[in-house]
Amino acid sequence: MSEGLDIEAMRRKLEGRFQVALYSQPETVDGGEFDALRPAELEQGNGFAILLSRTHRQFEASFKADNFAGALLRVMSEATDGQKKAFVRARDAAEASGTHVYVAINGNDSRNCLDLKDRWTRVEIDVSRRFPSGKTADEMLATALQVASTCLTLVLALTGIGEEGQAVLDNAVKGLPEGAKLRVEVNRYERSPVNRAACIEYYGLRCQCCDFDFADFYGELGDGYIEVHHRTPVSKLGPDYIVDPVEDLVPLCGNCHSMVHRTDPPMPVEQLNALVEARKAAGLQGH
Structure with a gap:
Protein backbone atom coordinates (compact mmCIF):
# COMPACT_ATOMS: atom_id res chain seq x y z
CA MET A 1 0.00 0.00 0.00
CA SER A 2 1.02 3.63 -0.34
CA GLU A 3 0.45 4.87 3.21
CA GLY A 4 0.98 8.54 3.83
CA LEU A 5 0.06 9.59 0.28
CA ASP A 6 -3.31 11.01 -0.75
CA ILE A 7 -4.29 8.60 -3.54
CA GLU A 8 -7.48 10.51 -4.30
CA ALA A 9 -5.48 13.70 -4.80
CA MET A 10 -3.18 11.80 -7.14
CA ARG A 11 -6.14 10.34 -9.03
CA ARG A 12 -7.65 13.82 -9.54
CA LYS A 13 -4.33 15.17 -10.82
CA LEU A 14 -3.93 12.27 -13.24
CA GLU A 15 -7.50 12.68 -14.50
CA GLY A 16 -6.79 16.33 -15.18
CA ARG A 17 -3.51 15.57 -16.90
CA PHE A 18 -4.81 12.77 -19.14
CA GLN A 19 -8.52 13.66 -19.39
CA VAL A 20 -9.25 9.98 -18.75
CA ALA A 21 -11.74 9.04 -16.02
CA LEU A 22 -10.09 6.95 -13.29
CA TYR A 23 -11.22 5.36 -10.05
CA SER A 24 -9.16 4.07 -7.15
CA GLN A 25 -9.62 1.06 -4.89
CA PRO A 26 -7.51 -1.28 -2.73
CA GLU A 27 -6.64 -4.60 -4.38
CA THR A 28 -4.87 -7.79 -3.32
CA VAL A 29 -2.50 -9.19 -5.95
CA ASP A 30 -0.28 -12.23 -5.36
CA GLY A 31 -0.73 -11.82 -1.62
CA GLY A 32 0.25 -8.16 -1.60
CA GLU A 33 -1.98 -5.19 -0.74
CA PHE A 34 -1.98 -2.28 -3.19
CA ASP A 35 -3.77 0.93 -3.95
CA ALA A 36 -4.94 0.57 -7.55
CA LEU A 37 -6.00 3.01 -10.24
CA ARG A 38 -8.27 1.82 -13.03
CA PRO A 39 -9.79 3.48 -16.14
CA ALA A 40 -13.52 3.91 -15.57
CA GLU A 41 -14.43 2.90 -19.13
CA LEU A 42 -13.04 -0.65 -18.81
CA GLU A 43 -14.79 -3.40 -16.90
CA GLN A 44 -12.73 -4.96 -14.12
CA GLY A 45 -11.70 -8.44 -15.20
CA ASN A 46 -11.14 -7.45 -18.83
CA GLY A 47 -9.03 -4.35 -18.27
CA PHE A 48 -6.02 -3.43 -16.17
CA ALA A 49 -4.91 -1.79 -12.96
CA ILE A 50 -1.99 0.46 -12.13
CA LEU A 51 -0.79 -0.91 -8.79
CA LEU A 52 0.81 1.65 -6.47
CA SER A 53 3.17 0.90 -3.60
CA ARG A 54 5.81 2.68 -1.57
CA THR A 55 8.62 1.98 0.81
CA HIS A 56 10.44 4.57 2.90
CA ARG A 57 12.90 4.90 0.00
CA GLN A 58 10.90 4.79 -3.23
CA PHE A 59 7.52 4.79 -4.97
CA GLU A 60 6.53 2.19 -7.55
CA ALA A 61 3.72 1.85 -10.11
CA SER A 62 3.10 -1.38 -12.02
CA PHE A 63 0.81 -2.39 -14.87
CA LYS A 64 -1.31 -5.46 -14.11
CA ALA A 65 -3.54 -6.90 -16.82
CA ASP A 66 -6.70 -8.63 -15.59
CA ASN A 67 -7.23 -12.37 -15.96
CA PHE A 68 -9.49 -12.01 -18.99
CA ALA A 69 -7.62 -9.19 -20.71
CA GLY A 70 -6.62 -11.11 -23.82
CA ALA A 71 -8.24 -8.53 -26.09
CA LEU A 72 -6.38 -5.76 -24.26
CA LEU A 73 -3.04 -7.49 -24.84
CA ARG A 74 -3.95 -7.98 -28.49
CA VAL A 75 -4.64 -4.28 -28.90
CA MET A 76 -1.29 -3.50 -27.26
CA SER A 77 0.54 -5.90 -29.57
CA GLU A 78 -1.10 -4.24 -32.60
CA ALA A 79 -0.04 -0.72 -31.61
CA THR A 80 0.84 1.52 -34.54
CA ASP A 81 4.33 2.81 -35.21
CA GLY A 82 3.18 6.20 -33.90
CA GLN A 83 1.94 4.67 -30.65
CA LYS A 84 5.18 2.76 -30.20
CA LYS A 85 7.18 5.93 -30.82
CA ALA A 86 5.12 7.71 -28.15
CA PHE A 87 5.84 4.82 -25.78
CA VAL A 88 9.59 4.95 -26.43
CA ARG A 89 9.65 8.74 -26.15
CA ALA A 90 7.91 8.59 -22.75
CA ARG A 91 10.17 5.79 -21.51
CA ASP A 92 13.35 7.57 -22.59
CA ALA A 93 12.22 10.90 -21.08
CA ALA A 94 11.42 9.20 -17.76
CA GLU A 95 14.76 7.41 -17.64
CA ALA A 96 16.61 10.62 -18.49
CA SER A 97 14.98 12.25 -15.45
CA GLY A 98 16.20 9.52 -13.09
CA THR A 99 13.10 7.29 -13.09
CA HIS A 100 13.64 3.54 -13.47
CA VAL A 101 11.47 1.87 -16.13
CA TYR A 102 11.27 -1.90 -16.65
CA VAL A 103 9.37 -3.26 -19.66
CA ALA A 104 9.10 -6.88 -20.75
CA ILE A 105 6.91 -8.61 -23.34
CA ASN A 106 6.49 -12.37 -22.88
CA GLY A 107 9.53 -12.24 -20.59
CA ASN A 108 11.67 -10.42 -23.19
CA ASP A 109 13.04 -7.26 -21.58
CA SER A 110 15.25 -6.07 -24.46
CA ARG A 111 15.03 -2.44 -25.60
CA ASN A 112 13.23 -3.53 -28.76
CA CYS A 113 10.79 -5.93 -27.10
CA LEU A 114 7.84 -3.96 -28.54
CA ASP A 115 8.75 -5.39 -31.94
CA LEU A 116 8.11 -8.96 -30.78
CA LYS A 117 6.05 -10.67 -33.49
CA ASP A 118 4.71 -13.52 -31.34
CA ARG A 119 1.30 -13.19 -29.70
CA TRP A 120 1.61 -11.09 -26.55
CA THR A 121 0.53 -13.17 -23.55
CA ARG A 122 2.30 -11.24 -20.80
CA VAL A 123 3.13 -7.55 -20.55
CA GLU A 124 5.17 -6.19 -17.64
CA ILE A 125 5.58 -2.46 -17.08
CA ASP A 126 7.11 -1.32 -13.83
CA VAL A 127 8.12 2.25 -12.99
CA SER A 128 9.90 3.35 -9.81
CA ARG A 129 11.76 6.32 -8.42
CA ARG A 130 13.53 7.04 -5.16
CA PHE A 131 12.16 9.75 -2.93
CA PRO A 132 14.39 12.81 -2.56
CA SER A 133 16.49 13.00 0.59
CA GLY A 134 14.91 15.05 3.36
CA LYS A 135 11.59 14.49 1.62
CA THR A 136 8.57 16.64 2.44
CA ALA A 137 4.96 15.53 1.94
CA ASP A 138 4.69 17.67 -1.20
CA GLU A 139 7.92 16.24 -2.62
CA MET A 140 6.73 12.71 -1.94
CA LEU A 141 3.43 13.39 -3.69
CA ALA A 142 5.25 14.95 -6.66
CA THR A 143 7.51 11.89 -6.95
CA ALA A 144 4.55 9.51 -6.68
CA LEU A 145 2.61 11.51 -9.27
CA GLN A 146 5.54 11.42 -11.69
CA VAL A 147 5.90 7.65 -11.32
CA ALA A 148 2.17 6.93 -11.68
CA SER A 149 1.93 9.34 -14.62
CA THR A 150 4.80 7.62 -16.44
CA CYS A 151 3.31 4.17 -15.93
CA LEU A 152 -0.12 5.32 -17.10
CA THR A 153 1.44 7.09 -20.10
CA LEU A 154 3.18 3.91 -21.22
CA VAL A 155 -0.02 1.87 -20.94
CA LEU A 156 -2.22 4.44 -22.69
CA ALA A 157 0.34 4.81 -25.47
CA LEU A 158 -0.10 1.15 -26.44
CA THR A 159 -3.84 0.78 -25.79
CA GLY A 160 -5.15 4.04 -27.27
CA ILE A 161 -7.57 4.41 -24.34
CA GLY A 162 -8.80 7.97 -23.98
CA GLU A 163 -8.07 8.97 -27.55
CA GLU A 164 -10.72 10.56 -29.74
CA GLY A 165 -10.92 8.17 -32.68
CA GLN A 166 -9.25 5.50 -30.58
CA ALA A 167 -8.92 1.77 -30.90
CA VAL A 168 -11.61 0.81 -28.39
CA LEU A 169 -11.65 -2.52 -26.67
CA ASP A 170 -15.30 -3.39 -27.23
CA ASN A 171 -15.21 -6.53 -25.12
CA ALA A 172 -13.70 -4.65 -22.18
CA VAL A 173 -16.22 -1.82 -22.16
CA LYS A 174 -18.78 -2.23 -19.44
CA GLY A 175 -21.80 -4.32 -20.40
CA LEU A 176 -20.40 -5.94 -23.55
CA PRO A 177 -19.72 -9.70 -23.72
CA GLU A 178 -16.30 -11.37 -23.94
CA GLY A 179 -15.32 -11.89 -27.57
CA ALA A 180 -16.99 -8.82 -29.05
CA LYS A 181 -15.06 -7.38 -31.99
CA LEU A 182 -12.53 -4.58 -31.73
CA ARG A 183 -13.57 -1.21 -33.15
CA VAL A 184 -10.67 0.53 -34.86
CA GLU A 185 -11.01 4.09 -36.13
CA VAL A 186 -8.59 6.52 -37.76
CA ASN A 187 -6.68 9.53 -36.52
CA ARG A 188 -5.47 7.96 -33.28
CA TYR A 189 -3.23 10.94 -32.60
CA GLU A 190 -6.22 13.24 -32.27
CA ARG A 191 -6.78 14.42 -28.68
CA SER A 192 -4.27 11.86 -27.42
CA PRO A 193 -4.04 11.75 -23.60
CA VAL A 194 -0.42 10.64 -23.94
CA ASN A 195 0.51 13.71 -25.97
CA ARG A 196 -1.51 15.90 -23.62
CA ALA A 197 0.31 14.52 -20.57
CA ALA A 198 3.72 14.95 -22.22
CA CYS A 199 2.87 18.55 -23.11
CA ILE A 200 1.84 19.31 -19.52
CA GLU A 201 4.90 17.52 -18.14
CA TYR A 202 7.09 19.86 -20.19
CA TYR A 203 5.24 23.19 -19.87
Whole structure:
Protein backbone atom coordinates (compact mmCIF):
# COMPACT_ATOMS: atom_id res chain seq x y z
CA MET A 1 0.00 0.00 0.00
CA SER A 2 1.02 3.63 -0.34
CA GLU A 3 0.45 4.87 3.21
CA GLY A 4 0.98 8.54 3.83
CA LEU A 5 0.06 9.59 0.28
CA ASP A 6 -3.31 11.01 -0.75
CA ILE A 7 -4.29 8.60 -3.54
CA GLU A 8 -7.48 10.51 -4.30
CA ALA A 9 -5.48 13.70 -4.80
CA MET A 10 -3.18 11.80 -7.14
CA ARG A 11 -6.14 10.34 -9.03
CA ARG A 12 -7.65 13.82 -9.54
CA LYS A 13 -4.33 15.17 -10.82
CA LEU A 14 -3.93 12.27 -13.24
CA GLU A 15 -7.50 12.68 -14.50
CA GLY A 16 -6.79 16.33 -15.18
CA ARG A 17 -3.51 15.57 -16.90
CA PHE A 18 -4.81 12.77 -19.14
CA GLN A 19 -8.52 13.66 -19.39
CA VAL A 20 -9.25 9.98 -18.75
CA ALA A 21 -11.74 9.04 -16.02
CA LEU A 22 -10.09 6.95 -13.29
CA TYR A 23 -11.22 5.36 -10.05
CA SER A 24 -9.16 4.07 -7.15
CA GLN A 25 -9.62 1.06 -4.89
CA PRO A 26 -7.51 -1.28 -2.73
CA GLU A 27 -6.64 -4.60 -4.38
CA THR A 28 -4.87 -7.79 -3.32
CA VAL A 29 -2.50 -9.19 -5.95
CA ASP A 30 -0.28 -12.23 -5.36
CA GLY A 31 -0.73 -11.82 -1.62
CA GLY A 32 0.25 -8.16 -1.60
CA GLU A 33 -1.98 -5.19 -0.74
CA PHE A 34 -1.98 -2.28 -3.19
CA ASP A 35 -3.77 0.93 -3.95
CA ALA A 36 -4.94 0.57 -7.55
CA LEU A 37 -6.00 3.01 -10.24
CA ARG A 38 -8.27 1.82 -13.03
CA PRO A 39 -9.79 3.48 -16.14
CA ALA A 40 -13.52 3.91 -15.57
CA GLU A 41 -14.43 2.90 -19.13
CA LEU A 42 -13.04 -0.65 -18.81
CA GLU A 43 -14.79 -3.40 -16.90
CA GLN A 44 -12.73 -4.96 -14.12
CA GLY A 45 -11.70 -8.44 -15.20
CA ASN A 46 -11.14 -7.45 -18.83
CA GLY A 47 -9.03 -4.35 -18.27
CA PHE A 48 -6.02 -3.43 -16.17
CA ALA A 49 -4.91 -1.79 -12.96
CA ILE A 50 -1.99 0.46 -12.13
CA LEU A 51 -0.79 -0.91 -8.79
CA LEU A 52 0.81 1.65 -6.47
CA SER A 53 3.17 0.90 -3.60
CA ARG A 54 5.81 2.68 -1.57
CA THR A 55 8.62 1.98 0.81
CA HIS A 56 10.44 4.57 2.90
CA ARG A 57 12.90 4.90 0.00
CA GLN A 58 10.90 4.79 -3.23
CA PHE A 59 7.52 4.79 -4.97
CA GLU A 60 6.53 2.19 -7.55
CA ALA A 61 3.72 1.85 -10.11
CA SER A 62 3.10 -1.38 -12.02
CA PHE A 63 0.81 -2.39 -14.87
CA LYS A 64 -1.31 -5.46 -14.11
CA ALA A 65 -3.54 -6.90 -16.82
CA ASP A 66 -6.70 -8.63 -15.59
CA ASN A 67 -7.23 -12.37 -15.96
CA PHE A 68 -9.49 -12.01 -18.99
CA ALA A 69 -7.62 -9.19 -20.71
CA GLY A 70 -6.62 -11.11 -23.82
CA ALA A 71 -8.24 -8.53 -26.09
CA LEU A 72 -6.38 -5.76 -24.26
CA LEU A 73 -3.04 -7.49 -24.84
CA ARG A 74 -3.95 -7.98 -28.49
CA VAL A 75 -4.64 -4.28 -28.90
CA MET A 76 -1.29 -3.50 -27.26
CA SER A 77 0.54 -5.90 -29.57
CA GLU A 78 -1.10 -4.24 -32.60
CA ALA A 79 -0.04 -0.72 -31.61
CA THR A 80 0.84 1.52 -34.54
CA ASP A 81 4.33 2.81 -35.21
CA GLY A 82 3.18 6.20 -33.90
CA GLN A 83 1.94 4.67 -30.65
CA LYS A 84 5.18 2.76 -30.20
CA LYS A 85 7.18 5.93 -30.82
CA ALA A 86 5.12 7.71 -28.15
CA PHE A 87 5.84 4.82 -25.78
CA VAL A 88 9.59 4.95 -26.43
CA ARG A 89 9.65 8.74 -26.15
CA ALA A 90 7.91 8.59 -22.75
CA ARG A 91 10.17 5.79 -21.51
CA ASP A 92 13.35 7.57 -22.59
CA ALA A 93 12.22 10.90 -21.08
CA ALA A 94 11.42 9.20 -17.76
CA GLU A 95 14.76 7.41 -17.64
CA ALA A 96 16.61 10.62 -18.49
CA SER A 97 14.98 12.25 -15.45
CA GLY A 98 16.20 9.52 -13.09
CA THR A 99 13.10 7.29 -13.09
CA HIS A 100 13.64 3.54 -13.47
CA VAL A 101 11.47 1.87 -16.13
CA TYR A 102 11.27 -1.90 -16.65
CA VAL A 103 9.37 -3.26 -19.66
CA ALA A 104 9.10 -6.88 -20.75
CA ILE A 105 6.91 -8.61 -23.34
CA ASN A 106 6.49 -12.37 -22.88
CA GLY A 107 9.53 -12.24 -20.59
CA ASN A 108 11.67 -10.42 -23.19
CA ASP A 109 13.04 -7.26 -21.58
CA SER A 110 15.25 -6.07 -24.46
CA ARG A 111 15.03 -2.44 -25.60
CA ASN A 112 13.23 -3.53 -28.76
CA CYS A 113 10.79 -5.93 -27.10
CA LEU A 114 7.84 -3.96 -28.54
CA ASP A 115 8.75 -5.39 -31.94
CA LEU A 116 8.11 -8.96 -30.78
CA LYS A 117 6.05 -10.67 -33.49
CA ASP A 118 4.71 -13.52 -31.34
CA ARG A 119 1.30 -13.19 -29.70
CA TRP A 120 1.61 -11.09 -26.55
CA THR A 121 0.53 -13.17 -23.55
CA ARG A 122 2.30 -11.24 -20.80
CA VAL A 123 3.13 -7.55 -20.55
CA GLU A 124 5.17 -6.19 -17.64
CA ILE A 125 5.58 -2.46 -17.08
CA ASP A 126 7.11 -1.32 -13.83
CA VAL A 127 8.12 2.25 -12.99
CA SER A 128 9.90 3.35 -9.81
CA ARG A 129 11.76 6.32 -8.42
CA ARG A 130 13.53 7.04 -5.16
CA PHE A 131 12.16 9.75 -2.93
CA PRO A 132 14.39 12.81 -2.56
CA SER A 133 16.49 13.00 0.59
CA GLY A 134 14.91 15.05 3.36
CA LYS A 135 11.59 14.49 1.62
CA THR A 136 8.57 16.64 2.44
CA ALA A 137 4.96 15.53 1.94
CA ASP A 138 4.69 17.67 -1.20
CA GLU A 139 7.92 16.24 -2.62
CA MET A 140 6.73 12.71 -1.94
CA LEU A 141 3.43 13.39 -3.69
CA ALA A 142 5.25 14.95 -6.66
CA THR A 143 7.51 11.89 -6.95
CA ALA A 144 4.55 9.51 -6.68
CA LEU A 145 2.61 11.51 -9.27
CA GLN A 146 5.54 11.42 -11.69
CA VAL A 147 5.90 7.65 -11.32
CA ALA A 148 2.17 6.93 -11.68
CA SER A 149 1.93 9.34 -14.62
CA THR A 150 4.80 7.62 -16.44
CA CYS A 151 3.31 4.17 -15.93
CA LEU A 152 -0.12 5.32 -17.10
CA THR A 153 1.44 7.09 -20.10
CA LEU A 154 3.18 3.91 -21.22
CA VAL A 155 -0.02 1.87 -20.94
CA LEU A 156 -2.22 4.44 -22.69
CA ALA A 157 0.34 4.81 -25.47
CA LEU A 158 -0.10 1.15 -26.44
CA THR A 159 -3.84 0.78 -25.79
CA GLY A 160 -5.15 4.04 -27.27
CA ILE A 161 -7.57 4.41 -24.34
CA GLY A 162 -8.80 7.97 -23.98
CA GLU A 163 -8.07 8.97 -27.55
CA GLU A 164 -10.72 10.56 -29.74
CA GLY A 165 -10.92 8.17 -32.68
CA GLN A 166 -9.25 5.50 -30.58
CA ALA A 167 -8.92 1.77 -30.90
CA VAL A 168 -11.61 0.81 -28.39
CA LEU A 169 -11.65 -2.52 -26.67
CA ASP A 170 -15.30 -3.39 -27.23
CA ASN A 171 -15.21 -6.53 -25.12
CA ALA A 172 -13.70 -4.65 -22.18
CA VAL A 173 -16.22 -1.82 -22.16
CA LYS A 174 -18.78 -2.23 -19.44
CA GLY A 175 -21.80 -4.32 -20.40
CA LEU A 176 -20.40 -5.94 -23.55
CA PRO A 177 -19.72 -9.70 -23.72
CA GLU A 178 -16.30 -11.37 -23.94
CA GLY A 179 -15.32 -11.89 -27.57
CA ALA A 180 -16.99 -8.82 -29.05
CA LYS A 181 -15.06 -7.38 -31.99
CA LEU A 182 -12.53 -4.58 -31.73
CA ARG A 183 -13.57 -1.21 -33.15
CA VAL A 184 -10.67 0.53 -34.86
CA GLU A 185 -11.01 4.09 -36.13
CA VAL A 186 -8.59 6.52 -37.76
CA ASN A 187 -6.68 9.53 -36.52
CA ARG A 188 -5.47 7.96 -33.28
CA TYR A 189 -3.23 10.94 -32.60
CA GLU A 190 -6.22 13.24 -32.27
CA ARG A 191 -6.78 14.42 -28.68
CA SER A 192 -4.27 11.86 -27.42
CA PRO A 193 -4.04 11.75 -23.60
CA VAL A 194 -0.42 10.64 -23.94
CA ASN A 195 0.51 13.71 -25.97
CA ARG A 196 -1.51 15.90 -23.62
CA ALA A 197 0.31 14.52 -20.57
CA ALA A 198 3.72 14.95 -22.22
CA CYS A 199 2.87 18.55 -23.11
CA ILE A 200 1.84 19.31 -19.52
CA GLU A 201 4.90 17.52 -18.14
CA TYR A 202 7.09 19.86 -20.19
CA TYR A 203 5.24 23.19 -19.87
CA GLY A 204 3.33 22.79 -16.60
CA LEU A 205 -0.28 23.76 -15.90
CA ARG A 206 -0.06 27.53 -16.43
CA CYS A 207 -1.50 29.11 -19.55
CA GLN A 208 1.45 29.80 -21.82
CA CYS A 209 -0.22 32.95 -23.08
CA CYS A 210 -1.57 34.81 -20.02
CA ASP A 211 0.00 32.78 -17.14
CA PHE A 212 -3.38 31.89 -15.63
CA ASP A 213 -3.33 28.88 -13.25
CA PHE A 214 -6.65 27.19 -12.48
CA ALA A 215 -5.44 25.78 -9.14
CA ASP A 216 -4.30 29.22 -7.97
CA PHE A 217 -7.71 30.71 -8.79
CA TYR A 218 -10.14 27.87 -8.06
CA GLY A 219 -8.21 25.83 -5.50
CA GLU A 220 -8.75 22.06 -5.47
CA LEU A 221 -11.50 22.29 -8.11
CA GLY A 222 -9.01 23.61 -10.67
CA ASP A 223 -6.09 21.43 -9.61
CA GLY A 224 -4.59 19.65 -12.63
CA TYR A 225 -6.84 21.36 -15.18
CA ILE A 226 -5.68 23.12 -18.35
CA GLU A 227 -6.65 22.96 -22.02
CA VAL A 228 -4.11 21.87 -24.62
CA HIS A 229 -3.97 23.64 -27.98
CA HIS A 230 -2.79 22.09 -31.25
CA ARG A 231 -0.66 24.73 -32.92
CA THR A 232 -1.61 23.14 -36.24
CA PRO A 233 -5.30 22.14 -36.30
CA VAL A 234 -5.75 18.37 -36.27
CA SER A 235 -7.88 18.70 -39.41
CA LYS A 236 -4.74 19.87 -41.25
CA LEU A 237 -2.55 16.98 -40.13
CA GLY A 238 -2.09 13.94 -42.35
CA PRO A 239 -3.10 10.47 -41.13
CA ASP A 240 0.54 9.45 -40.61
CA TYR A 241 1.63 12.62 -38.81
CA ILE A 242 3.38 11.99 -35.48
CA VAL A 243 2.60 14.77 -33.01
CA ASP A 244 5.50 16.24 -31.08
CA PRO A 245 3.91 17.22 -27.73
CA VAL A 246 6.46 20.00 -27.13
CA GLU A 247 6.60 21.56 -30.59
CA ASP A 248 2.99 20.95 -31.70
CA LEU A 249 1.06 21.40 -28.44
CA VAL A 250 0.84 24.14 -25.82
CA PRO A 251 -1.26 24.53 -22.62
CA LEU A 252 -3.77 27.39 -22.74
CA CYS A 253 -6.60 28.55 -20.50
CA GLY A 254 -10.08 28.44 -22.01
CA ASN A 255 -10.13 32.17 -22.75
CA CYS A 256 -6.82 32.23 -24.61
CA HIS A 257 -7.67 28.97 -26.35
CA SER A 258 -10.88 30.52 -27.68
CA MET A 259 -9.08 33.68 -28.77
CA VAL A 260 -6.41 31.93 -30.85
CA HIS A 261 -9.22 30.16 -32.68
CA ARG A 262 -10.93 33.46 -33.53
CA THR A 263 -8.81 33.57 -36.69
CA ASP A 264 -8.42 31.03 -39.49
CA PRO A 265 -5.82 29.65 -39.38
CA PRO A 266 -5.51 29.98 -35.61
CA MET A 267 -3.46 32.91 -34.37
CA PRO A 268 0.07 31.96 -33.23
CA VAL A 269 0.19 31.76 -29.44
CA GLU A 270 3.16 34.14 -29.40
CA GLN A 271 1.09 36.77 -31.22
CA LEU A 272 -1.75 36.55 -28.70
CA ASN A 273 0.76 36.62 -25.85
CA ALA A 274 2.20 39.86 -27.23
CA LEU A 275 -1.33 41.33 -27.30
CA VAL A 276 -1.97 40.21 -23.72
CA GLU A 277 1.34 41.67 -22.52
CA ALA A 278 0.63 44.97 -24.28
CA ARG A 279 -2.77 45.23 -22.61
CA LYS A 280 -1.25 44.33 -19.23
CA ALA A 281 1.25 47.14 -19.67
CA ALA A 282 -1.59 49.52 -20.49
CA GLY A 283 -3.53 48.37 -17.42
CA LEU A 284 -6.35 47.00 -19.57
CA GLN A 285 -6.00 43.25 -19.07
CA GLY A 286 -8.01 41.13 -16.66
CA HIS A 287 -8.98 37.49 -16.73
